[in-house]
Amino acid sequence: MIDYGATFKRLREDKGLKIVDLEQPNISRSLIGKFESGQTRMSADRLDKLLADMGVSHDEFLFLGGDRSDNYIYTKLHEMGVQTGEPKEMQQLEAMITRSTNDLKHGRGGIGARFMREFGLMLKYGIDKETNEQFYDRVEVKKHVKPAVDFLKQAETWGRIELDIFTLFYPGMSPTDLLTLGRLAIKRAHFYSQLRTEQMRLVNIIDVVFTGLIYTDIDGAAEMLALEESVLKRMDEFMTNLTTQRLRLVYSKGILQMLQGNVEGGYTQATSVVPAYEIAGMNQTAKFVQEAAKLTRKEILAGNPDNIPHTYSMLI
The missing domain is CATH 1.10.260.40 (lambda repressor-like DNA-binding domains)
Known part of the structure; x- marks a missing residue:
């Protein structure tokens, strides 16, 4: 209500x-x-x-209208907790899957129950199976991601539920689906054109698509990065706190340059954000950025770009 x-x-x-x-x-x-x-x-x-x-x-x-605290998806995510594969956490995941399945059978939870069940099963099979395959290449994962991808492709307008579903399932989406849905998210999220908080969610989703594409489709990644920059520029007139997003954009531009062939210039740009993160007290982020840029530079110079780890960064 x-x-x-x-x-x-x-x-x-x-x-x-x-x-x-x-x-x-x-x-x-x-x-x-x-x-x-x-x-x-x-x-x-x-x-x-x-x-x-x-x-x-x-x-x-x-x-x-409404409050996220009353949202079925957010309630179930809270019940599930962070998932790293530990026994206690897996028990929470199993319990969430069971509750969502029962809600679905009894007509409770609406579309949220349907997708939380699929999301839980996607995570369960993705965490349970030890393999060198990319998460999105696993057959068990694809099975549970497909309903979400099909739903999002057919949605005429992307509102909160669509952005939530994208946020849940993007780690299991193929690079091709990521690019397609990234474009759709931007095109169809009409309601968010003037709202700070929802616009920020959209910016984060664009960045996730970029992260998912950077090692598999450089042209698609460049398209997403240019789009993220244009969205941030439009937001400048009514957004005052964009420091983190601007730093992330600078870093991403550096990584893109490195993979496009400007290794040293890109490395300099990517690592230029480290002092800013440190000043802001974001030491873990500073360390991650430094190490990721070093590893990317090392593997490119060695002629082994395929050795660069490129799992999608989690939004949840």
Whole structure:
């Protein structure tokens, strides 16, 4: 059920607006504040006027309403916990699969139950099997990823559920599907064009597609990186905290240059972000970036680019 006041407040803050910015005749700042805090209701006409001032349609407002804490997918992910293959964690995974399967049988959880079951089975078979194959090449993984890929390809509009499903299943997607769905995500996520938080999710997804393609389809990776840069530039006018995304973009450009043949120039660019991460206190990220760039440089110079590990970075 949508909490209209809380949803309105989230959208207002997401656009960097203050209550006073929306005040108008017959709609006082006091009324808006009480509406947001749940102390009073607001007529549909007044709500639509305020939404119009924010550049949000009524349909978009309803579409974006709700709280992730009530979302089936997020609830089951929380129950499942982080999965590294440890016995206790595998028990949590099995329990989540069982609950999602039962919910699916009894008509509970909707589309979320269907995909959480498939996601759980994808992880289970991916973690259980010791192999040198890429995760997305495993037959057991492909079986459970296919329904998600088919669903996303057919979706006319990418909303929260579609972005959530992509976030769940992308480690099991082939590079070809990653490129196709990356393009679709950008094309069809119309509702997110003006919202900071959801736009950031879209930027992260573009980066994931880039990461998945960089060692298998350089042209596709370059396309995604250029797109990520253009999205970030458009966001500059209303986003003030983009430091991490900008650093990631600089690093990614360096790795791309290295694989395109400019090894030393790319290495210099990729490692240029290390001091910035260290200053920000992100020492683990700084270490990862340094080591990944060194390994990439080493294997390219040795003529062994296929030896560079390239599992997809996890978003969840």
